Amino acid sequence: MLCQFTVKNYKSIREEMTFDMQAAAIMEHRDRIIQTEDGENFLPVSVIYGPNGGGKSNVLEALHTLDAKILRPLCATCDKECDYKARKIPVEPFAFSEGMKKQSTEFELFFRTKIAEYRYILHVKQDIVIYESLDRIKLDTGRRSALFVRKENEVELKGVFGKIKISEEISENLPLLSYLGITYKKNEIISDVLGWFEDSIDFLNYGNPRQELRTAIAKTDEVKKLVLDMIREMDLDIEDFRIEEKEENRIEVYTKHTVNGYSTELTLSEESSGTRKLFGLLPFIARSLVVGTTLVIDELDAKIHPVLLRYVIMLFNNMEVNKSGAQLIFTSHDLSTMNNDIFRRDEIWFVAKGKEQNSKLYSLVEFKNPKGESVRMDAKYDKQYLEGKYGADPYLKKIIDWSDVNA
Numbered sequence: 001m002l003c004q005f006t007v008k009n010y011k012s013i014r015e016e017m018t019f020d021m022q023a024a025a026i027m028e029h030r031d032r033i034i035q036t037e038d039g040e041n042f043l044p045v046s047v048i049y050g051p052n053g054g055g056k057s058n059v060l061e062a063l064h065t066l067d068a069k070i071l072r073p074l075c076a077t078c079d080k081e082c083d084y085k086a087r088k089i090p091v092e093p094f095a096f097s098e099g100m101k102k103q104s105t106e107f108e109l110f111f112r113t114k115i116a117e118y119r120y121i122l123h124v125k126q127d128i129v130i131y132e133s134l135d136r137i138k139l140d141t142g143r144r145s146a147l148f149v150r151k152e153n154e155v156e157l158k159g160v161f162g163k164i165k166i167s168e169e170i171s172e173n174l175p176l177l178s179y180l181g182i183t184y185k186k187n188e189i190i191s192d193v194l195g196w197f198e199d200s201i202d203f204l205n206y207g208n209p210r211q212e213l214r215t216a217i218a219k220t221d222e223v224k225k226l227v228l229d230m231i232r233e234m235d236l237d238i239e240d241f242r243i244e245e246k247e248e249n250r251i252e253v254y255t256k257h258t259v260n261g262y263s264t265e266l267t268l269s270e271e272s273s274g275t276r277k278l279f280g281l282l283p284f285i286a287r288s289l290v291v292g293t294t295l296v297i298d299e300l301d302a303k304i305h306p307v308l309l310r311y312v313i314m315l316f317n318n319m320e321v322n323k324s325g326a327q328l329i330f331t332s333h334d335l336s337t338m339n340n341d342i343f344r345r346d347e348i349w350f351v352a353k354g355k356e357q358n359s360k361l362y363s364l365v366e367f368k369n370p371k372g373e374s375v376r377m378d379a380k381y382d383k384q385y386l387e388g389k390y391g392a393d394p395y396l397k398k399i400i401d402w403s404d405v406n407a
Contacts, residue, residue: 001021001034001042001111001112001200001292001294001325001327002021002109002110002111002201002294002327002329003020003021003022003042003110003111003112003117004018004019004020004021004022004108004109004110005018005019005062005063005107005108005109005110006018006019006106006107006108006109007059007062007063007066007105007106007107007108008105008106009093009094009100009103009104009105009106010058010061010062010065010091010092010093010094010105011055011058011061011062011092011093011094011095012054012055012058012094012095012353012357012358012359013055013058013059013062013094013358013359013361014094014096014097014100014356014358014359015358015360016106017059017359017360017361018361019046019059019063019349019361020346020363021042021043021046021327021329022040022041022042022043023041023042023043023344023346024344024345024346024365026344026345026346026365026377027377028340028344028345028377029317029344031319032044032317032318032319032344034319034322034325034327036112036139036325037139038139038142042325042327043327043344043346043347044316044317044319044322044325044326044327044328045313045316045317045327045328045329045343045347046327046328046329046330046347046348046349047329047330047331047332047337047338047343047347047348047349048060048329048330048331048332048349048350048351048361049331049332049333049338049348049349049350049351049385050331050350050351050352051352053353054351054352054353054359055351055352055353055359056331056351056359057298057299057331058351058359059331059351059359059361060203060296060298060329060331061298062107063109063201063203063296064089064203064296065089065090065091066107066109066122067197067201067203068089069089069091069122069124069175069178070122070175070177070178070181070194070197071178071194071197071198072088072089072178073174073175073178073179073181073182074178074181074182074194074198077182090127091105091124091126091127092105093105093125094358095357096356096357096358097356103125104123104124104125104130104131105123105124105125106121106122106123107120107121107122107123107124108120108121109121111196111200111201112139113192113193113195113196113200114139115138115139115140115192116136116137116138116139116189116192117136117137117139118134118135118136118137118193118196119133119134119135119136120133120134120177120193121133121134122175122177127173128172128173129150129152129172129173129174129175129176130151130152131150131151131152132148132149132150132175132176132177133146133148133149133150134146134147134148134177134193135147136189145158145159145160146158146159147159147160147161147189148161148176150176152172153172155170155176160189161189164180164184164187166179166180166183167179177193177194181194199291199293200292200293200294201293201294201295201296202284202287202288202293202294202295202296203296203297204281204284204295204296204297204298220287220290222290223283223286223287223290224241224286226286226289226290227241227282227283227286228240228241230282230285230286230311230315231278231282233311234278234308234311236275236278237257238255238256238257238275239256239257239258239263240255240256241253241254241255241256241279242254242256252267252268253267253268253279254266254267254268255267255268255271255275274305277304278304278308281297281304284297285312285315285328288316288326288327288328289315289316289321289322289324289326290324291324291326292324292325292326293326293327294326294327294329295326295327295328295329296329296330297328297329297330297331298330298331299330299331299332299333300312300330300331300332301332301333301334302333306334306336306337309332309334309336309337310336310337310342312328313328313337313342313343314342316328317342335382335385335386336382338381338382338385339380339381339382340377340378340379340381343381344365345363345364345365345375345377346363346364346365348363348364348365348381349361349362349363349364350362350363350364350367350390350391352391360391362391364381364390367390367391369389375390
C-alpha cells in the first residue's frame with residue numbers, strides 16, 4: 001500500500017511536493033476508506049486533474065522513476081521478463097533553473113507491506129546517489145528502527161542490518177537498496193521491501209504498446225473471473241476468453257462470442273480498438289483488486305468511456321469488492337466523475353504551473369480561497385473547477401495568484 005510520496009526538483013516540479021494517500025478526518029464517504037488493523041486509514045482512490053502541460057503526469061512519472069531506479073539493477077541480474085531491462089529512465093531535475101540543475105532530485109516514499117511500514121529516501125544527482133536511507137515500523141509491535149543510512153560513499157548499517165557485510169566500493173550510480181537486493185535477496189526484510197517495488201505497485205501506460213501484451217496476468221482463475229464479470233457488466237457480448245502462449249514470449253488472446261446459438265472465437269486483433277484497450281486494462285484492474293496492489297495509470301479517462309470510468313472507480317471504492325486494500329491512482333481530464341458522489345475531497349488533487357513554469361500540487365480538502373474558506377463537501381466540484389476556483393483550470397490562463405496556494 002502506498003502511504004505517501006514526496007518529490008523535489010524533478011522535471012516541472014521545483015519545490016517539494018507531497019502526494020498523500022492517508023485519509024483526512026472528514027465526514028463524507030467514511031465507508032470508502034481502507035482501515036488497517038493498527039487503526040490507520042488510507043484512500044483506495046486518488047485522481048489528479050490539471051491542464052495539459054501543467055505537470056500532473058510528472059507526479060506519476062516521478063514515482064515511476066523511483067521504482068525504475070531501484071528495480072533496473074535487479075532486472076539486469078535476473079532471468080525474468082522486465083521492462084526496465086530494455087530502457088534506462090533518467091532522473092531529470094527541474095528544467096527552468098540553472099541552480100536547480102546543479103542540485104539533487106529528492107524522493108521520499110512511505111509504503112506498507114503486510115508486516116511493516118517503511119520510509120525510503122533517495123537523493124540522486126545526475127544518476128549519482130547522494131543520500132539514501134531506509135527505516136521501518138513493525139506493524140505488530142509498533143517498534144521503529146533505522147536500517148541504513150548512506151551519505152555518498154559512507155554507509156552505516158543499523159539494527160538488524162548491523163551484521164550484513166557489504167563491498168567497500170559500491171557503484172555511485174547503484175542504490176544501496178538495489179545492491180542489497182542483489183546480494184542478500186533471501187534476507188526477510190530486504191525481500192519484503194523489494195517485493196513491494198516489484199509486485200505491489202504497477203504502472204500502466206498505453207504509450208508503450210508492450211503493455212497490452214501483459215494480459216497474460218489474467219491467467220489466474222480469480223483474476224480471470226473478475227475480468228469476465230467486468231466484461232459482462234459492460235455488455236461487450238464476450239462470453240469467455242483464453243490466452244495462448246506463442247513463440248518468443250508472445251501471447252495471443254482469443255475471445256468467445258455466441259450469436260443465435262453459434263459460438264466462435266476471434267483474436268484480440270480482430271476486436272475493436274476499444275475492446276483491445278479494455279483487455280489491456282481490465283486484467284490490471286482485476287489483479288489489483290484481487291491481490292491488493294497500487295495501480296498507477298496516466299490519463300485513465302482517455303482509455304475508457306466515462307460510464308466505464310465511473311464503474312472502475314466505484315469498484316475500488318466498494319470495500320465489499322476491494323477486500324485486499326487495492327489502490328487506484330490516476331490522472332484525468334474527465335469532469336463527469338468530478339463530484340461528491342464519486343470522490344471524497346481528499347481524493348481529488350490538482351496540478352498547475354506557476355509563473356516560473358514550476359508545478360504546484362494541492363488537494364481539494366486543503367484548498368482555501370482568499371477568505372480562508374474550505375471547499376464544502378456538498379459543493380459542485382466540476383462547476384467550481386471550470387470557474388477557475390481551484391486554480392488548475394483547463395481552459396483559462398493565469399487565473400490564480402500562486403502566493404495563495406503553496407507558494
